[in-house]
Amino acid sequence: xxxxxxxxxxxxxxxxxxxxxxxxxxxxxxxxxxxxxxxxxxxxxxxxxxxxxxxxxxxxxxxxxxxxxxxxxxxxxxxxxxxxxxxxxxxxxxxxxxxxxxxxxxxxxxxxxxxxxxxxxxxxxxxxxxxxxxxxxxxxxxxxxxxxxxxxxxxxxxxxxxxxxxxxxxxx
Amino acid sequence: xxxxxxxxxxxxxxxxxxxxxxxxxxxxxxxxxxxxxxxxxxxxxxxxxxxxxxxxxxxxxxxxxxxxxxxxxxxxxxxxxxxxxxxxxxxxxxxxxxxxxxxxxxxxxxxxxxxxxxxxxxxxxxxxxxxxxxxxxxxxxxxxxxxxxxxxxxxxxxxxxxxxxxxxxxxxxxxxxxxxxxxxxxxxxxxxxxxxxxxxxxxxxxxxxxxxxxxxxxxxxxxxxxxxxxxxxxxxxxxxxxxxxxxxxxxxxxxxxxxxxxxxxxxxxxxxxxxxxxxxxxxxxxxxxxxxxxxxxxxxxxxxxxxxxxxxxxxxxxxxxxxxxxxxxxxxxxxxxxxxxxxxxxxxxxxxxxxxxxxxxxxxxxxxxxxxxxxxxxxxxxxxxxxxxxxxxxxxxxxxxxxxxxxxxxxxxxxxxxxxxxxxxxxxxxxxxxxxxxxxxxxxxxxxxxxxxxxxxxxxxxxxxxxxxxxxxxxxxxxxxxxxxxxxxxxxxxxxxxxxxxxxxxxxxxxxxxxxxxxxxxxxxxxxxxxxxxxxxxxxxxxxxxxxxxxxxxxxxxxxx
Numbered sequence: 210x211x212x213x214x215x216x217x218x219x220x221x222x223x224x225x226x227x228x229x230x231x232x233x234x235x236x237x238x239x240x241x242x243x244x245x246x247x248x249x250x251x252x253x254x255x256x257x258x259x260x261x262x263x264x265x266x267x268x269x270x271x272x273x274x275x276x277x278x279x280x281x282x283x284x285x286x287x288x289x290x291x292x293x294x295x296x297x298x299x300x301x302x303x304x305x306x307x308x309x310x311x312x313x314x315x316x317x318x319x320x321x322x323x324x325x326x327x328x329x330x331x332x333x334x335x336x337x338x339x340x341x342x343x344x345x346x347x348x349x350x351x352x353x354x355x356x357x358x359x360x361x362x363x364x365x366x367x368x369x370x371x372x373x374x375x376x377x378x379x380x381x
Numbered sequence: 382x383x384x385x386x387x388x389x390x391x392x393x394x395x396x397x398x399x400x401x402x403x404x405x406x407x408x409x410x411x412x413x414x415x416x417x418x419x420x421x422x423x424x425x426x427x428x429x430x431x432x433x434x435x436x437x438x439x440x441x442x443x444x445x446x447x448x449x450x451x452x453x454x455x456x457x458x459x460x461x462x463x464x465x466x467x468x469x470x471x472x473x474x475x476x477x478x479x480x481x482x483x484x485x486x487x488x489x490x491x492x493x494x495x496x497x498x499x500x501x502x503x504x505x506x507x508x509x510x511x512x513x514x515x516x517x518x519x520x521x522x523x524x525x526x527x528x529x530x531x532x533x534x535x536x537x538x539x540x541x542x543x544x545x546x547x548x549x550x551x552x553x554x555x556x557x558x559x560x561x562x563x564x565x566x567x568x569x570x571x572x573x574x575x576x577x578x579x580x581x582x583x584x585x586x587x588x589x590x591x592x593x594x595x596x597x598x599x600x601x602x603x604x605x606x607x608x609x610x611x612x613x614x615x616x617x618x619x620x621x622x623x624x625x626x627x628x629x630x631x632x633x634x635x636x637x638x639x640x641x642x643x644x645x646x647x648x649x650x651x652x653x654x655x656x657x658x659x660x661x662x663x664x665x666x667x668x669x670x671x672x673x674x675x676x677x678x679x680x681x682x683x684x685x686x687x688x689x690x691x692x693x694x695x696x697x698x699x700x701x702x703x704x705x706x707x708x709x710x711x712x713x714x715x716x717x718x719x720x721x722x723x724x725x726x727x728x729x730x731x732x733x734x735x736x737x738x739x740x741x742x743x744x745x746x747x748x749x750x751x752x753x754x755x756x757x758x759x760x761x762x763x764x765x766x767x768x769x770x771x772x773x774x775x776x777x778x779x780x781x782x783x784x785x786x787x788x789x790x791x792x793x794x795x796x797x798x799x800x801x802x803x804x805x806x807x808x809x810x811x812x813x814x815x816x817x818x819x820x821x822x823x824x825x826x827x828x829x830x831x832x833x834x835x836x837x838x839x840x841x842x843x844x845x846x847x848x849x850x851x852x853x854x855x856x857x858x859x860x861x862x863x864x865x866x867x868x869x870x871x872x873x874x875x876x877x878x879x880x881x882x883x884x885x886x887x888x889x890x891x892x893x894x895x896x897x898x899x900x901x902x903x904x905x906x907x908x909x910x911x912x913x914x915x916x917x918x919x920x921x922x923x924x925x926x927x928x929x930x931x932x933x934x935x936x937x938x939x940x941x942x
Contacts, residue, residue, distance in 0.1 A: 299419055299502070301542025305619045308539050313654060329403060329412075329420055336538035359399045362388055364532040366659040367539070 274302035295324035311338035311368035338368030401483035425496030441527040442470035446741040453737035504534035521570035523553035544622035545630035562884035585636030588842035596641040613651035682714020686767035705785040730758030798838030805838030807855025807862030863893035869925035
């Protein structure tokens with residue numbers, strides 16, 4: 210079962226926290242929904258979608274590994290969620306995307322890792338600035354939560370310093 | 382050498398615990414072979430032909446005797462009593478059991494060692510000059526910078542899943558002994574006219590399937606920006622490097638396909654946006670890391686030791702060893718000594734547990750308890766008093782490590798090849814042995830003069846065959862192992878005209894050969910060279926540069942036919 214966690218526990222046992230991913234069929238998205246849009250859809254029809262979801266709903270963007278985050282840099286205020294897809298955990302582009310969103314564009318909202326998300330990458334994903342994690346369905350929640358503490362310290366500055374209140378000090 | 386802080390120790394210990402858990406989950410069937418594969422590689426563990434192979438990092442080639450003794454202990458307890466030094470100054474155990482690897486890593490951690498990022502698509506162990514800190518031609522000591530890079534690259538959250546492996550080399554001398562032009566990033570530490578330290582940054586060099594000499598993308602990067610700039614290069618590569626084809630995934634392909642000018646523009650834009658941020662290095666940080674390095678202590682000694690000079694005058698064998706295996710030192714009265722791991726009947730770079738302990742005892746006695754590993758798969762004692770050279774020489778003779786073949790054809794560089802490695806098309810070690818035996822006579826080796834001979838069992842080029850003066854590459858033709866021969870490659874050669882030192886990729890002389898033909902082929906290459914050289918000090922590679930490959934080709938194929 211897909212589960213959505215943050216570093217403190219389960220956010221949503223259904224794995225989505227109520228977000229609906231738009232896959233081409235607008236009639237599947239109710240008025241007032243929280244809708245996750247592909248980058249091109251958001252860039253072309255953000256205004257239309259804002260009207261559709263209204264003040265009770267929300268907009269998010271789902272980025273593929275190849276998507277350039279600079280394309281939404283000026284519109285981060287419209288977004289309640291940015292999700293970055295990892296089609297395979299070995300595709301590390303999402304780590305740079307996350308870093309750019311946090312470090313360069315100063316996005317401080319929810320940043321979600323989706324796709325092939327396993328416990329063994331959670332520590333790094335968290336350090337790169339992700340705050341929620343849609344676990345692959347075979348993953349155990351307790352073990353996954355423990356993985357945030359795989360290391361108690363590290364050598365580098367990273368993008369989590371903007372969003373993680375528990376961020377640890379650097380080497381000294 | 383660098384001494385861990387409690388902080389460094391903790392990271393390594395926690396990495397062991399993390400991998401122990403991953404291994405346990407894999408063995409319990411909870412972590413699939415595919416998912417585990419990537420994790421184990423980033424901890425140095427391959428699953429090879431016969432057994433797993435564990436590659437241990439020797440950061441920038443520095444080792445103390447406690448660590449070497451621990452290698453000996455591990456080789457005996459968990460392996461078959463020996464290990465192998467690699468061309469990237471790491472150490473490989475060839476026969477550990479998967480379930481015991483976490484225990485091996487825990488043993489290593491007790492002596493400040495690890496196997497983190499020795500494999501996988503991540504930033505690997507940074508390599509440097511084996512004479513760093515002691516070379517008379519050194520401008521900037523690269524060791525502290527190498528440690529700064531080690532720390533920065535260790536478990537870096539953004540760069541753990543790159544398109545492909547990533548290797549950084551750093552040199553600080555006028556003569557580049559770290560092959561900086563054939564690495565993903567090569568750094569040359571230098572001083573500008575104002576006397577400030579900085580780095581020349583070279584990107585996109587490499588061997589493997591597409592051998593390329595790297596491009597200088599920054600002539601002088603002030604040291605404060607080192608990490609920021611490395612991150613800029615890595616970020617561009619991580620985002621834009623090809624992931625659709627593993628043979629096109631190295632940064633050199635990105636640099637080449639996008640053009641060096643475009644690539645530099647991307648990096649500069651990234652650097653522009655990130656410079657003077659949190660990755661800016663401060664003098665205090667550099668000093669803090671530098672202060673963790675123990676330094677050798679030196680006595681005040683005369684430039685040359687009279688006793689050793691006299692001994693050499695009366696002992697040709699010693700004099701010969703001194704000529705090839707003893708190297709100049711910046712401190713008067715001291716020398717660096719290469720222990721040759723190119724011995725008859727033994728695979729290049731291999732060493733037994735007993736030998737490790739004997740070498741450790743010698744390093745304690747003659748070299749202040751430290752030693753170094755070279756990318757030519759030998760060991761170096763970096764701070765030997767010249768008056769001790771005769772005594773050290775006798776001890777090394779007893780170990781078989783006083784063979785005076787450094788820089789000569791006997792100093793064959795070879796990957797483990799098909800005897801051990803899953804990737805290999807062909808064996809390397811038996812080819813090395815056949816060549817070694819053919820050219821065993823030292824008079825002949827000295828007559829031939831300086832010659833680098835490199836053997837790789839496949840196109841991954843772990844034996845660095847492209848930069849061998851003679852390079853031999855195992856290739857697969859219709860499921861049979863054949864060997865392709867290149868000549869004229871060099872780690873560094875003086876460019877005609879400009880006089881600049883540069884790396885050069887060797888040229889293929891023609892169709893490949895059967896294994897048993899190789900000693901004759903090499904012999905014919907050598908004979909051609911001896912016939913063509915104009916002076917005794919004109920090296921093989923110089924003659925190839927002067928006359929081209931044709932005369933060599935003609936002779937070799939005439940003899941084969």
